[in-house]
Amino acid sequence: MASLEDRISKPQNGQTEGGAGASTGTKIAASTSVTGGPESWADETSAADTNSGPSTVEAKAEEEMSSLAKSQTDGATHEGGGASGIYEPSYEVDVQLSDLQKDSGNPLHSIKSFEELGLDDKILMGIYQMRFTKPSKIQEKALPLLLINPPQNMIGQSQSGTGKTAAFILNILARLDFSDGMVNKPQAMVLAPSRELARQIMGVCQVMGQSLPLLKVEASIPVEKSERGKHITGQVVIGTPGTTMDLIRRRQLDATNIKILVLDEADNMLDQQGLGDQCIRVKHLLPRNVQVVLFSATFPDHVVEYAxxxxxxxxTITLRHEELTVDGIKQLYLNCPTETDKYDSLIRLYGLMTVGSSIIFVRTRKTALEIERRMNEEGHTVACLTGEFDGTQRDVIIDSFRSGQSKVLIATNVLARGIDVQTVSLVINYDLPDDGRGNADPQTYLHRIGRTGRFGRVGVSISLITGPRSHHMIKEISDYFAIEMTPLPHNDWDKVETIIKKVIKSTRASADYNKAGAPTDINM
Structure with missing residues (x-):
């Protein structure tokens, strides 16, 4: 299958839509407010270290950072937050410049340290406080191109947990203008397919920019009626496309100074009916010279031309297609003769799920609610998250899961993309993802299992297989990624437990190694 850059048309000496770069912010008190308008159905889809001790700045940041930011950073300001001692595969990062006369191998197009980027010291401080010590492979190539002036558009494809979020956040922070006339004007916009991912990105932005005293990050996600009507004045606006569009149209969000538009999980955003339309409408409401940045782990063929x-x-920055699967994830499958056997197998696996944190992915909201009901009735503590719940409920559920108060979460594909919870060591595909036409959906499968094995850690995914159709789908997925999945013995649960515990144990051993002070390599 052709790589992404081979599937995108390559204009000769093309000019980008980018405008001149803004001055870098030199000034910590990241404040958060959540505002928004009526919730659109398309706002989410359900079926488819520093070396020194804590400084005054760090103490102030910790005191002032909102509970939202704390709940989203997944330990980024604590030990192990930089994904220490991780496994980073030796994949090749391919670069295709929009101007074919330029040399993508030029040293100016790759960096080995964050210091080479010429970032403001306060931004570097945020990087160090998140315990990043050097860029990931994707960041080595992406950051110099993102930060070049005049700004240029970018389409970036890289597997989950390789540093995409940090890359586009650094670009945003470096381009913010904190002068008197601009300090209360929105200048950068990040759109995500779900409120959960938007809130997570907000947390990362707040922590990474915590040494910038005038930085204000605000959300444009659906909120309660009592919160509606507020005006957005934060320099960085992160939210879902439907609400963001409504805010701009109601003049609660002044978009005239937006210079950067980022779409996270861009393939999903552009491919989903409703979401794609809203993203286009939002872009049309922004200045024509806005820098457009698209990031995702996958870009199916039919989305490439649109992107x-x-x-x-x-x-464009991409990984080769065959390197998109996460090598640190042990991919297993369990043959279940009947639907009853399938549910019974899930119950048997419950004891292993609570070793760390686990996510059970299902196809529909109905299945999610039914499994939650049955498991809770049988004394198993599980939570459920689908698009059926209102925003406040969803926030409570995901924050409880992040904090470890709940260990097992049943979810539809609303949680498949971008959500980073470092404690997740096991993902179960109760239902394999399909494309709505009876075929396997390898991209969604990749996003789902990417919720474990975060930042190169080891993780386990188990797919429960029942009947000829699911057998065909698991073969489609394994063939697509050119991998071999390991079958588990359905009638030997002692052996099943031994296999899974062995992998999970290696995950915990890696965490212990991290706490002992292993070098940090990569993060979000």
Missing amino acids: SKFAPNSN
């Missing part, structure tokens, strides 16, 4: 039109004349 290249949404972000014309883009530099």
Whole structure:
């Protein structure tokens, strides 16, 4: 299958839509407010270290950072937050410049340290406080191209947990203008397919920019009626496309100074009916010279042309197709003769789920609620998260899961993309993801299992297989990624437990190694 850059049209000497770069912010008190308008159905889809001790700045940041930021950083300001001692595969990062006359191998297009980027010291401080010590492979290539002036569009494809979020957040922070006339004007916008992912990105932005005293990050996600009507004045706005569009149209969000538009999980955003339309409408409401940045772990063929039109004349950074699967995740499957056996197998696996944290992915909201009901009735503590719950309920559920208060979460695909919870060591595909036409959906499968094995740690995914159709789907997925999945013995649960515990144990051993002070390599 052709790589992403081979599937995108390559204009000769193309000019980007980017404008001049803004001055770098030199000034900590990241404040958060959540505001928004009526919830659109398309706002989410359900079926588818520093070396020194804590400084005054750090103490102030910890005191002032909102509970939202704390709940989203997944330990980024604590030990192990930099994903210490991780496994980073030796994959090749391919770069295709929009101007074919330029040399993608030029040293100026790759860096080995964050210091080489010429970032403001206060931004570097945020990086160090998150215990990042050097860029990930994708960041080595992406950051110099993102930060070049005049700004250029980018389409970036890289597997989950390789540093995409940090890359586009650094670009945003470096381009913010904190002068008197601009300090209360929105300048950067990040759109995500779900409120959970939007809130998570907010947390990362707040922590990474905690040494910038004038930084204000605000959300444009659906909120309660009592919160509606507020105006957005934060320099960085992160939210879902439907609510963001409504806020701009109601003049609660002044978009005239937006210079950067980021779509996270861009393939899903552009491919989903409703979401794609809203993203286009939002872009049309922004200045014509806005820098467009698209990031995702996957870009299916049918989305590539659309993405290249949404972000014309883009530099592209990709991984080779066969390297997209997460090598640190042990992918297993369990043959279950009947649907009853399938549920019974899930119950047997429950004891292993609570070793760390686990996510059970199902196809529909109905299945999620039914499994939650049955498991809770049988004395098993599980939580359920689907698009059926209102925003406040969803926030409580995901924050409880992040904090470890709940260990097992049943979810639809609303949680498949981008959500980073470092304690997740096991993902169960109760239902395999399909494309709505009876075929396997390898991209969603990749996003699902990417919820474990975060930042190169070891993780386990188990797919429960029942009947000829699911057998065919698991083969489609394994063939797509050119991998071999390991079958588990359905009638030997002692052996099943031994296999899974062995992998999970190696995950915990890695965490212990991290706490002992292993070098940090990579993060979000």
